[in-house]
Amino acid sequence: MSVQEQEGHKGVYVLALENALQVHEVPRFTKHPALPARVMGQIAKERLLKISDTYISEAHRIFDTLTVIDEEACAHVGVKNTAVSDFAFRLLQSDEDTVHMPDVEINSFLALSYTWHSPAWRPHPSIATPSQVADGPLTPAMWAALLAQVGDQEAFWIDQLCINQSSESEKIAAIASMDLVYQCARKVVIALEDIALSSVEVNSMFLYAKSDMSRNQISEDDRDRLASAFVKIVAARWFDRAWCLHEFLVGRRHVFLIPVCQQDNSMTFTGSTARILRVDGPFLVQMYHIFLEQDTKHQNAGLDSLLYSGHFTGIALDNIRRFFLRLRAVQFDEVFGTEGSMEDGSYMHMFYEVFSHSATYKADKISIILNTMRSGLYLKDPTIISDEQCVWLVSLIAMAAGDVTVLTTNGPRSIDGGEQSVKNKKWIRVPSSEDQTRPPGVHSIPRTNIDAKIVADGLELDVLFLATHRALTAPSQNYLSIARWLIDHRSLSVMFIDEPEMRIDTEADDNIYAKIRICYIQALACAFACGKEWMLAYYARSHVSLPAGTEVQWDPLPRNKFGQAIDWGLATIIEQDIGSDLNETWQDGGTLMWADDITETQDEDLDADAANQLSIKLSSEEQVWYRLLLEFTERVVNVGLAISPDPDDSTVIQEVWNVQICNLPGVSEFLIYAPITDRQDDFLHLCLPNALWDDVYSWTTRLWLLEEDKNSTLPQRYNLRGKSRLVGITPLLGAPSKRVTIVS
Incomplete structure (x- = not known):
């Protein structure tokens, strides 16, 4: 499914199925002559690399705000137009006949995205022998396939050849300009050299293309081969590299070059030619959807997940899902001629994603974040080497940009808490996987003014005090008993998933359920306690993106169905005590609810389920009602409630956190996740940073749990005990505001 510009209609694109795939047969070992890299003149550079005045004015605004927040951070960054003006923009041309073509005749260029050759990996044997030492950025076969993509009067960019690698100042300017290079390229050509598809898999891909992308017109075997090919493709090293992620995110159109095995199931290649498959990006989106369908069929049939069998980690699966959702968005942008940003406006979400990819230097990851977020800033100081320095700098830039997610991240502390740690950095939290969750309809995060400043002992900002x-x-004990019975007998109902993409988000470790089991039970019990109308209102809100307090107009049929589910759940009769851990009452702000270990294995739960299924x-x-209650609970926990501090974070005292009901004056109940406090000297304030007051941020981890700093003689000094979310159905009312300093 390639996308072609309609003749005579600039910016209007149409889908062209016949050009979705193409195979290049190229020499395996024939080296191509070195091509000189030409420096483009100033006029050609400005024509090919476009940087808007709005982009630069926003950069100046962020930089000026950053100066007010913390002058120390400003020493590390600068406004991008300075670096771009110093950038020596070089391009390569495909043959000697065009080397001397005037700059004015170069109408466009391609940009290559690839992984640099190193002893850590070898190109696939189908395009290189194991003993072959690469003396360039690409193997000869892949180089030939790249040249086949270059059009008339067109040049191309390869960073390794177009940047003077011996000049640190030139590399800094080039890195600052890299987003412009890939954004302005006609296509980003992605070379995957370490994997190969079989000819049988490629044949299935061509059959699918000829069927006009109709999955019903190809056999089950062909669908399995397409799924298998997809797993091979995403296993390429390219998908793990942070710079490759950057090149994809800022690019507008993408084509992939993938080796093809001439002899299936054999690693011995003796021929003089190689085959390289060119795949348009939108076609891979179709393969992604076929993979999801086939993987779901495998799991429903009790077979191993296709992706898990490839030994992918949970983070890698999450990255793959986000990558293809973005690629799908790019496909729509191409078809409709739009050029919108694919990012949600969160520096902290981007930090999490970039730092889950690999890069040689930590400073490079900062540059990638600044580029992909279109901040207009660049990193002047490449000596940033630690994770702590990285999260500190990105957090302050996010604050200067008005990105509120810097106040909502809920991972471990970035600073180790030792005596040598700088106190004014201890408030920072590293983004976690839970921070990435959002309800349906929330695609971008509005920016706002964050009135904050770094002071000697912490972060100074305005905070609203809601309650203690x-x-x-x-x-009640009754609600807890009902909720536990329902959650622990989940195997009585076959769960359904509306979005099959979420299947690959599930952790490979089956015991993950045991880790969140108690949170599920508590959340459902608290919801029962808030009442039927509360549950109906929240269930409706969780399906759409509307401010709290807005009445959701939804069809009476699903409303009545969920109302019946609530009545059925509340009518559940617990005929006998189902566990000694419920004998102890969970008192208000008092004793621990369940004394048993929350790492109780899922196998134990399943054994109990199996025994009960004999008589239940x-x-x-009832199946429908059960599924609705389980789905509701999942939404409350996954989209509503945060997870307690990271158990691996040595700087946080491990304590018990429970889902609890928060009663605020003048509004309906809220659910929050907070620590159990029973000490006389333990006094928690439930607070909200002023910048997070707007209900548009209601789905974020915006509730701060503060306790007064007893070690300070100065007033308004607080320690940040943790963060949570306010899960409710009404907007918050006004509350007293204070200027406080978060010292730890």
């Missing part, structure tokens, strides 16, 4: 921990209550059966109507 005394406003927290627990559900649900009707088809």
Whole structure:
């Protein structure tokens, strides 16, 4: 499914199925002559690399705000137009006949995205022998395939050849300009040299293309081969590299070059030619959807997940899902001629993603974040080497940009808490996987003004004081018993998933359920305690993106169905005590609810389920009700409630956190996740940074749990005990505001 510009209609694109795939047969070992890299003149550079005045004015605004927040951070960054003006923009041309073509005749260029050759990996044997030492950025076969993509009067960019690698100042300017290079390229050509598809898999891909992308017109075997080919493709080293992620994110159109095995199931290649498959990016989106369908079929049939069998980690699976959702968005942009940003406006979300990829230097990851977020800033100082320095600098730039997610990240502390740690950095939290979750309809995060400043002992900002921990209550023993029975007998119902993309988000470790099991039980029990109308209102809000307090107009049928599910759940009769851990009452702000270890294995739960299934059966109507309650609970926990501090974070005292009901004056109940406090000297304030007051941020981890710093003689000094979310159905009312300093 390639995308072609309609003749005579600039910017209007149409899908062209016949050009979705192409195979190049190229020499395996024939080296191509070295091509000189030409420095483009100033006029050609400005014509080919476009940088808007709005982009630069926003950069100056962020930089000026950063100066007010923390002058120390400003020493590391500069406004991009300075670096771009110093950037020596070089391009290569495909043959000697065009080397002397005037700059004015170069109408466009391609940009190559690839992984540099190193002893850590070898190109696939189908395009290189194991003993072959690469003396350039690409193997000869892949180089020939790249040249086949270059059009008339067109040049191309390869960073290794177009940047003077011996000049540090030139590399800094080039890195600052890299987003412009890939954004302005006609195409980003992605070379995958370490994997290869079989000819049988490629044949299935061509059959699919000829079927006009109709999955019903190809056999089950062909669909399995397409899924298998997809797994091979995403296993390429390219998908793990941070710079490759950057080149993809800022590019507008993408084509992939992938080796093809001439002899299936054999690693011995003796021929003088190689085959390289060119795949348009949108075609890979179609393969992604076929993979999801086939993987779901495998799992429903009790077989191993196709992707898990490839030994992917949970983070890698999450990155793959985000990559293809973005690629799908690019496909729509191409078809409709739009050029919108694919990012949600969060520096902290981008930090999490970039730092889950690999790069040789930590400073490079900072540059990647600044480029992909279109900040207009660049990193002047490449000596930033630690994770702590990285999260500190990105957090302050995010604050200067008005990105509120810097105040909502809920991972471990970035500073180790030792005596040598700088106190004014201890408030910073590293983004976690839980921070990435958002409800349906939330695609971008509005920017706002964050009135904050770094002072000697911490972060100074305005905070709204909502209540104290005394406003927290627990559900009754009856609600807890019902909720536990429902959650622990989940195997009575076959769960359904509306979005199959989420299947590859599930952790490979089956015991992940045991780790969140208690949180699920508590959340459902608290929801029961808030009442039926509360549950109906939140369930409706969780399906759409509307401000709290807005009445959701939804069809009476699903509303009545969920109302019946609530009535059925509350009517559940617990005939006997289902566990000694419920004998102890969970008192308000008091004793621990369940004394048993939350790492209780899922296998133990399943054994209990299996025993109960002998005598428990649900009707088809009860099955529907059960699924609705489980889906509701999942939404409350995954989209609503944060997870307690990272158990691997040595700087946080490990304590018990429970889902509790928060009663605020004048509004309906909220659910929050907070620590149990029973010490007389333990006093928690439930607070909200002023910048997060707007209900548009209601789905974020915006509730700060503060306690007064007893070690300070100065007023308004607080320690940040943790963060949580306010899960409710009404907007918050006004609250007293104070200027405070978060010292730890």
